[in-house]
Amino acid sequence: MSDRLSRNASFIIPDDPEQSTYRWIIVAAKRARQLQGGARPFLPTTAKKPTVTAMEETRRGLVKWEDLALQPQEEQEQEQV
Numbered sequence: 790m791s792d793r794l795s796r797n798a799s800f801i802i803p804d805d806p807e808q809s810t811y812r813w814i815i816v817a818a819k820r821a822r823q824l825q826g827g828a829r830p831f832l833p834t835t836a837k838k839p840t841v842t843a844m845e846e847t848r849r850g851l852v853k854w855e856d857l858a859l860q861p862q863e864e865q866e867q868e869q870v
Contacts, residue, residue: 816854817847 817840824830824839831851834842846852 812856813847816852817843820846820852 821840821843824843830842831846832842832849834845836842836845843852
């Protein structure tokens, strides 16, 4: 059992109280779409599936994203102009 867990450790969704699991999945899914579209991976990988690569990149914090809902309202209005 522990051997199976260690092999799948890279696929575990991070348990970060400050970030939503749902948000992590959305970011990984968008990164997987980028990889499918021809973007180069941030990590050297032997994985054939872009979803596996995207999940690992997101888990390691290599995929940069920002939550627009957390920005003050004034900054959002300036970005829309």
